[in-house]
Amino acid sequence: MSALPHAFDPAEQQAVYRAIRERRDMRHFLPDPVDPDLLARVLEAAHCAPSVGLMQPWRLLRITDPALRQALHQQAEAERRRTAEALGERGAEFMRLKVEGIRECGELLVAALMDGREQHVFGRRTLPEMDLASVSCAIQNLWLAARAEGLGMGWVSLFEPTEVARLLAMPAGAKPVAILCLGHVEAFYARPMLEQENWTKARPLSEFLYQNRWGEQAWP
Template sequence: MNPSPHAYAQDDVDAVYRAIRERRDVRHFRPGPIDPAQLARFVAAAHQAPSVGLMQPWRFIRIVDPARRQAIHAHVDAERRRTAEALGQRAEDFMRLKVEGILECGEVLVVALMDKRERYVFGRRTMPQMDLASASCAIQNFWLAARAEGIGVGWVSLFDPEHIRGLCAMPDDSLPIAVLCVGHVDAFYPAPMLEMEGWDARQPVEHVVYEDSWGQPPTPTA
């Protein structure tokens, strides 16, 4: 098959796939600041993400107040314990996992969905959750840009959105969706941390691809 005339040079293609393959949800950070220009590049990459109806629903709140960072950490730690209680038999295994690096990382950002989202109907009339899908694309862009520059990112989701909304003085109809830990690392995990810790394993790709109807495996190709 002939390559597309719009394809990048092979080295560039390889670099894109490498960033995707080696991106990790990082929990272990080295102390030290992130270059402000570097952080700005990551946010710019996020802002180039696709969004349904071009609504651009993502908002980034950089946490610079040490007391606010401490408050976010305390809330996440409390939620970690509540999550362990909800897991029942797996509680002990869960409590052994490191699930965030809020106090160690160079930067903490709260990512949220904008307020007044009900005004945006294009692409959301039957699937209003597409604003979340769009913001997730922005976070992935941020993550891949950071990985390409050797900076670790961890997506923390153990929190009560209403509590984080209050801590960050957000409008009532906005919605925090992520606390991002961003910082320098000694090394990137060779595999997803939860896989390394035996929490679960990545499914083979053939288990998640169907053809024409649910559960119907694709036709084998020669």
């Protein structure tokens, strides 16, 4: 089959698919600093993300204050313990997992939703959560660019949003979505860490793809 007229060349295509395939949610980091030019490149990749109505609802906060970093770690640790309680019989197993690298990573970022989002109606009248979907696209762009550059990234969602918003002096209406650990790693996990730790197992695409109507199998 011949290549489509606007396709990247085969080597470039494979690089894109490799970044997608080898992206990992990292928890183990080296403390080495991230080169400023490299950081700027991956942040620009995040900012190139698509957004509904071109609203660009993402706000990215770079955390350089050690006291703030420690406070965010404490937020994650408190929520880790609450999550373990909520998991019941799997709580002890959960507590053995490493779920964040906030204190170790070279760069710490917080991705947040902007304030004043209610003013943006285009694409959100019936689906207001599209602002969150747009921020997620920016995070994914950052993740893939980081992997291509050889940096690891981990998405931490273990925190109380109102407390993190207070710590970071966010205006009313803004909301933190993710604490992002970014930095050098000794190695990338061969498989998703939660698979390696036997917490869960990823399922194949065929289980998630339907044809025409919900539940109707698309592929044999």
